[in-house]
Amino acid sequence: xxxxxxxxxxxxxxxxxxxxxxxxxxxxxxxxxxxxxxxxxxxxxxxxxxxxxxxxxxxxxxxxxxxxxxxxxxxxxxxxxxxxxxxxxxxxxxxxxxxxxxxxxxxxxxxxxxxxxxxxxxxxxxxxxxxxxxxxxxxxxxxxxxxxxxxxxxxxxxxxxxxxxxxxxxxxxxxxxxxxxxxxxxxxxxxxxxxxxxxxxxxxxxxxxxxxxxxxxxxxxxxxxxxxxxxxxxxxxxxxxxxxxxxxxxxxxxxxxxxxxxxxxxxxxxxxxxxxxxxxxxxxxxxxxxxxxxxxxxxxxxxxxxxxxxxxxxxxxxxxxxxxxxxxxxxxxxxxxxxxxxxxxxxxxxxxxxxxxxxxxxxxxxxxxxxxxxxxxxxxxxxxxxx
Amino acid sequence: xxxxxxxxxxxxxxxxxxxxxxxxxxxxxxxxxxxxxxxxxxxxxxxxxxxxxxxxxxxxxxxxxxxxxxxxxxxxxxxxxxxxxxxxxxxxxxxxxxxxxxxxxxxxxxxxxxxxxxxxxxxxxxxxxxxxxxxxxxxxxxxxxxxxxxxxxxxxxxxxxxxxxxxxxxxxxxxxxxxxxxxxxxxxxxxxxxxxxxxxxxxxxxxxxxxxxxxx
Numbered sequence: 201x202x203x204x205x206x207x208x209x210x211x212x213x214x215x216x217x218x219x220x221x222x223x224x225x226x227x228x229x230x231x232x233x234x235x236x237x238x239x240x241x242x243x244x245x246x247x248x249x250x251x252x253x254x255x256x257x258x259x260x261x262x263x264x265x266x267x268x269x270x271x272x273x274x275x276x277x278x279x280x281x282x283x284x285x286x287x288x289x290x291x292x293x294x295x296x297x298x299x300x301x302x303x304x305x306x307x308x309x310x311x312x313x314x315x316x317x318x319x320x321x322x323x324x325x326x327x328x329x330x331x332x333x334x335x336x337x338x339x340x341x342x343x344x345x346x347x348x349x350x351x352x353x354x355x356x357x358x359x360x361x362x363x364x365x366x367x368x369x370x371x372x373x374x375x376x377x378x379x380x381x382x383x384x385x386x387x388x389x390x391x392x393x394x395x396x397x398x399x400x401x402x403x404x405x406x407x408x409x410x411x412x413x414x415x416x417x418x419x420x421x422x423x424x425x426x427x428x429x430x431x432x433x434x435x436x437x438x439x440x441x442x443x444x445x446x447x448x449x450x451x452x453x454x455x456x457x458x459x460x461x462x463x464x465x466x467x468x469x470x471x472x473x474x475x476x477x478x479x480x481x482x483x484x485x486x487x488x489x490x491x492x493x494x495x496x497x498x499x500x501x502x503x504x505x506x507x508x509x510x511x512x513x514x515x516x517x518x519x520x521x522x523x524x525x526x527x528x529x530x531x532x533x534x535x536x537x538x539x540x541x542x543x544x545x546x547x548x549x550x551x552x553x554x555x556x557x558x559x560x561x562x563x564x565x566x567x568x569x570x571x572x573x574x575x576x577x578x579x580x581x582x583x584x585x586x587x
Numbered sequence: 588x589x590x591x592x593x594x595x596x597x598x599x600x601x602x603x604x605x606x607x608x609x610x611x612x613x614x615x616x617x618x619x620x621x622x623x624x625x626x627x628x629x630x631x632x633x634x635x636x637x638x639x640x641x642x643x644x645x646x647x648x649x650x651x652x653x654x655x656x657x658x659x660x661x662x663x664x665x666x667x668x669x670x671x672x673x674x675x676x677x678x679x680x681x682x683x684x685x686x687x688x689x690x691x692x693x694x695x696x697x698x699x700x701x702x703x704x705x706x707x708x709x710x711x712x713x714x715x716x717x718x719x720x721x722x723x724x725x726x727x728x729x730x731x732x733x734x735x736x737x738x739x740x741x742x743x744x745x746x747x748x749x750x751x752x753x754x755x756x757x758x759x760x761x762x763x764x765x766x767x768x769x770x771x772x773x774x775x776x777x778x779x780x781x782x783x784x785x786x787x788x789x790x791x792x793x794x795x796x797x798x799x800x801x802x803x
Contacts, residue, residue: 222763225705267705285653285680292682293711323683568655 213247217368221246222270227294231260243268255335266290277314280570284319312513312541355515362404495553503550510542625693631700635661642673651679684715713775720797734788
């Protein structure tokens, strides 16, 4: 792929980050792969595929593009669009089985929330190897004989990604009020659009400054600015601001309805903008829209046999292996982003989520019930065993 | 067991919006081909729309589906209709059809499943369907297809866009209309018995038959 089209893909999919953009599924040959070349699998999001291909430039490998409905690896896996079934399908219907002598497929680590490796093995005979989080680490990972360093497993939120999120939010958000404003208050349009962009820039660039207040222990700052789902405090604040605005307009004698309505509209838009799901757009916090983020990870040591799949798939390095006792140690549950990957992969059901009230979410539930838009794992609808 | 609220619980509602309520009639018409005592397979059985209709006509068989939440809904509906013994809903993708016995089904049904498959999967599935159907067995399909005429295709895209957005928000399902489905069915060796396109040319009902073995 030429550099120009790579840049175009990056620009377009950054501007439209929240829309699924499908790439062609199937088998891609990188370089001149042979019967012992590695087989890698990824999601069919346009940006993902082009970045993986770029990272593997100069290498000989087979790349399977599985059908994740045009969604990136982490979101597709966690939302139930990239599961063991999509992987099995790619392995069995693309003809890869006739091309290589081995049965080892390297999957992106962040797909571990949705792809049950045990099911892939059982139904297709292929062994899953969890690759690094970022495509750029794949060459080093392969050179090391498929061994990951701690850094290759860790998800971070560096400034480059934060800038991408600024664009991803500010672009679509500024289009809508921008168009509305141009038609009925053109003078304010440019002002509003730049306000939206600078708000997002401020929020994401300053992320390291306030991020430790967003941790599971201190949710208060997050509650105000990042959590539209709960409380609606922003709307209360907005209401207070509106009362202030009315008082101001009466005091200054400029109480025209047009003035009030315009400012009410603009400030409401800004309040909504700031309070949309920003926590969910960082890779280091759970979305504020999902109750799952209140869940805590729990390790049942008696069941643990120290196979260490949890350590391999945890994007926050919460686990460490105790080689003497042959058990895993849950180091920092405070770092946990409740992605559930460790629960999904544990063959002994030694890990599970617990709600603040003490309810246990069974590992089976975490495996089968995905967190798609408007979905909730904690809602009790009906006890079907009794019906 | 707890049944949990997620997108699949809204699937039926969402799909009715997308197909503007016409889907039920299409399914009713397709299952008229099923007779009592037949062995049927429903690909991508979802919440059980086709498999349960076939079971109500006296058929037995299997519904395969990869989404566990959909399966939970389908199983609950089956037991509500006292058809739990007649249809076995199992978590299985089309890539596992090679595990089914050859020539073991009188009919294979597929409602809105082909449009969710990749090209490779569709080719693979049709080949497997041809293998597992008994001679004289039927393939029954209801699905979204790409209109052949370019002007209709553009018009269709414009009309569908808002529906697709609504359906995506409700069900998180995006379907990709299938291209050249009748040709692909023919290429696998089945012969098309009935083909019905709607006025827009974007929804197809198809009945294909596996030819009887020719003997001398």
